[in-house]
Amino acid sequence: xxxxxxxxxxxxxxxxxSNNIYKKIERLSLGVEKNVIKWRxxxxxxxxxxxxEFLTAKYVADHLKSLGLEVQENVAHTGVVGILKGGLPGKVxxxxxxxxxxxxxxxxxxxxxxxxxxxxxxxxxxVMHACGHDTHVAILMGVASVLKEMQKEIxxxxxxxxxxxxxxxxxxEEGGAELMVKEGVLKNPDVDVIFGLHVSSGLPVNKLAxxxxxxxxxxxxxxxxxxxxxxHGSTPWAGADPIVAGAQIINNIQTIVSxxxxxxxxxxxxxxxxxxxxxRSNIIPEEAYMEGTIRALDYxxxxxxxxxxxxIISYTAKSNKVEAELIxxxxxxxxxxxxxxxxxxxxxxxxxxxxxxxxxxxxxxGAEDFSYFANEIPGFFFRLGGxxxxxxxxxxxxxxxxxxxxxxxxxxxxxKTMVNLTFDYLTAN
Numbered sequence: 001x002x003x004x005x006x007x008x009x010x011x012x013x014x015x016x017x018s019n020n021i022y023k024k025i026e027r028l029s030l031g032v033e034k035n036v037i038k039w040r041x042x043x044x045x046x047x048x049x050x051x052x053e054f055l056t057a058k059y060v061a062d063h064l065k066s067l068g069l070e071v072q073e074n075v076a077h078t079g080v081v082g083i084l085k086g087g088l089p090g091k092v093x094x095x096x097x098x099x100x101x102x103x104x105x106x107x108x109x110x111x112x113x114x115x116x117x118x119x120x121x122x123x124x125x126x127v128m129h130a131c132g133h134d135t136h137v138a139i140l141m142g143v144a145s146v147l148k149e150m151q152k153e154i155x156x157x158x159x160x161x162x163x164x165x166x167x168x169x170x171x172x173e174e175g176g177a178e179l180m181v182k183e184g185v186l187k188n189p190d191v192d193v194i195f196g197l198h199v200s201s202g203l204p205v206n207k208l209a210x211x212x213x214x215x216x217x218x219x220x221x222x223x224x225x226x227x228x229x230x231x232h233g234s235t236p237w238a239g240a241d242p243i244v245a246g247a248q249i250i251n252n253i254q255t256i257v258s259x260x261x262x263x264x265x266x267x268x269x270x271x272x273x274x275x276x277x278x279x280r281s282n283i284i285p286e287e288a289y290m291e292g293t294i295r296a297l298d299y300x301x302x303x304x305x306x307x308x309x310x311x312i313i314s315y316t317a318k319s320n321k322v323e324a325e326l327i328x329x330x331x332x333x334x335x336x337x338x339x340x341x342x343x344x345x346x347x348x349x350x351x352x353x354x355x356x357x358x359x360x361x362x363x364x365x366g367a368e369d370f371s372y373f374a375n376e377i378p379g380f381f382f383r384l385g386g387x388x389x390x391x392x393x394x395x396x397x398x399x400x401x402x403x404x405x406x407x408x409x410x411x412x413x414x415x416k417t418m419v420n421l422t423f424d425y426l427t428a429n
Contacts, residue, residue, distance in 0.1 A: 041336050043056060091426060105125060114158075216371070219295050222328050246275060313326050340378070392405065
């Protein structure tokens with residue numbers, strides 16, 4: 001009987017202590033919300049492209065230093081890492097946010113809209129956080145602030161990873177999560193698990209979504225260089241038209257997914273995002289150029305796409321009497337949520353957001369280089385709702401578009417969820 005009473009008292013004490021921790025997380029998270037919104041808006045107004053996040057990195061590093069964290073800078077070019085050692089011994093949790101923006105000219109009518117312009121691939125373009133990385137950075141800055149206030153209660157160590165170049169480094173450069181892993185970001189101290197989030201313009205504010213196993217697709221960029229024969233527009237038979245050949249290639253490669261893959265297995269997609277050729281209306285040019293992306297949730301399907309893409313490009317080029325070269329980029333792996341870790345941490349999502357607001361999602365053909373971290377250690381990556389509940393002219397617009405918009409009111413849930421994931425994992429392990 002005494003043993004039973006002791007066990008019950010211990011359970012009661014542990015439960016009460018957990019409730020106190022959760023209340024403190026709630027209070028501190030509410031306390032940093034205004035700053036998180038301020039940070040997000042500052043970063044949104046000052047976006048920087050991949051491997052060029054110099055001002056963003058300094059903004060983050062200065063904040064982490066002000067908290068008294070151990071800070072490492074210039075990791076994988078512009079990455080920043082902060083280390084917070086808890087008051088009690090335990091495991092190591094990494095929390096990741098990506099920092100880079102995109103070459104997109106913003107159209108959203110908000111006070112903190114980006115007006116930044118730059119030269120990208122020899123063309124003047126706007127720069128915009130058109131995928132929500134500004135919110136990821138601000139949320140993780142807020143998480144660092146909350147966890148610093150709770151340092152004595154942390155059982156273990158937290159490593160804050162602010163990553164550059166998630167959208168891919170510029171041509172000829174290394175970058176992103178792959179380079180961070182190569183440079184040892186998951187070592188010293190050795191990380192046990194890593195958590196990450198991605199805001200979603202299609203998921204309502206105050207909702208979370210997750211998927212065990214393969215959550216996001218593998219992604220491979222590719223280029224096609226076509227060389228034909230230049231001629232006057234009035235005499236196309238005197239040359240070899242790379243534009244016609246390129247148009248046929250674009251149409252023909254769409255049959256890879258629709259006619260060559262077993263889509264009852266997993267999803268896949270092949271997209272051309274850039275096609276350039278010629279300088280005026282009456283000249284058939286000598287060359288054409290295109291860029292695209294391959295997305296697949298199954299590696300064998302991805303490899304089949306590679307094979308068929310090469311065959312179609314080669315045969316279509318020959319039928320048009322032009323030459324064509326296919327150049328495959330470095331593929332992002334499939335983002336895989338560790339099954340055991342996901343099963344454990346989904347309970348945190350449900351507790352923080354509520355069961356009705358926690359969605360078991362389907363896999364997405366979007367891609368994330370968080371996959372490089374999750375290939376090395378158990379990872380858990382989830383989506384955070386950013387679509388406003390009220391009417392908004394930019395409600396629900398796709399990522400990577402000029403009209404992309406996510407609402408500030410979703411940031412608080414991001415902070416609370418990441419802090420709770422950290423405490424729940426470290427306490428249980």
